[in-house]
Amino acid sequence: MTFNPNANITSGNVSRAGGGGGLGGRGGLAIGGGGGCLMLVVVVIMMLMGVNPGSLLGAGQGTTQQDPGTSTECTTGQQANERDDCLVVGTVESADAVWAGLAGPAGIQFSEPQGRLFSGQVNTGCGAASSAVGPFYCPADQTIYIDTSFFDELSSRFGANDGSFAKMYVVAHEYGHHIQNLQGTMNQIDQQQTGPTSDGVRLELQADCYAGVWANHAAQSKDGEGNNFLQPLTDQQIADGLSAAAAVGDDHIQGEVAGGQVNPESWTHGSSEQRQKWFTTGYQSGDPGACNTFATDAL
Template structure:
């Protein structure tokens, strides 16, 4: 799924954190040893994997990294708007512009869908950061990957993560695999403003835990946006996205499967798969709930907390 080249994607709520820049498209800069947190010992790689996926679920990565006590800090120090991201054509060749365009499309969808469900809608902020960023949840490094901070209602993404998602975790690198990541984080914003985050115990682990159900619901919301994304329009009434293809859907599912707990514990980290420790769900669970949102197309279909099994 690609953006309409003529669609307007300029945004008033997406910015770049102070300093640095992002390369257009592709796998990005990559990060050598100097670009990762010093996690120490032979388990450093596995811990990094856990932190990346924990962040994808909207958790405060500092809780795992020991970089903060969860105290709310001031929000991001913005470096200004992404002036180079003007049209859908830009989003089709630049990953930073793709992030902005996806947030703009999600804004257009949820601005209609959320109030229809009795949710008082407020757009999240989006921040692109290449190295480090100060957030409402504390300071964070790009090593933690994409995350949503409920304290300042902001989605934080280093677009270089898309290359890592493909090269290290096995996603196919297609455009919708990248949009899935952004739409997933946007799903956590919906869970924040509709009160779901305040009603659960995220400390639970295991395939049926609250933490996993929260994660799977965000996947379902990503599928829900995907179902309706091609009907979102810009301020001039132009369609933002071109029609979805079967290849696009396969691409999104490849990303959902790449961040499954079982895949990461076993195939990526080379360790034992331990379901009792899961905080995000298996690859199959994540793909199933993404598809449920896509196929059923309703907010109600994404209730992951009522079923006995997910």
């Protein structure tokens, strides 16, 4: 999926972390609850890969104040085609337009999330975090956090195709968590569970499905001047998105990436096949109602 070069992607809700995003706050991420719940599943995966979570998150307990943020230089679709930071901005702006139209009929009281670009480390409403946890959504401040260096790792370490839509899938998945937060889903489930049918896996697969819903409508999303944000998806771009979904499957990470045993009982995000399946479900239907992963045994 390519951005329309003439699209206006100027954003009022995506910014860069102020002061370089340092870990200068009081204490670290509260892993066990509150706004830190979504980070927990990332930490579990890192533990399975032999990474010490203490090296990824700020030490101690409690939360820190979010950095004030500075504006981005991203204003056009052409920049989004050339720069990863602007790709993030453009994807969030497109998702804002898509979900503003879908939320009401789906019974969701919509509000836009914030987006925060950072490098290395960042203070959030969920605490201090390192970019090693990957992109994440913090429900405490309703903000999507992305260090764009992850996009290189997605292809070089995790084996996804190196295409623009693979990157957009990542952003759209995190945006899907915002929709779940607005729905109240995050407060209704047991995120301490692990396993192939756990609530945590169902949450992640639903976010994949919501990413597919966005992809279905993305080419029709328009900026404030009536320009389409994006051009229609090609078959290759769909393949790129599916490769990214497969690259972050628990079985792929445990086996091919970490070189260990595949243990479904420890899964927190779902298998590569499941993640591709639910993205495809959202993409083919374009309907958020098709994404109820909590009401099916056929994950």
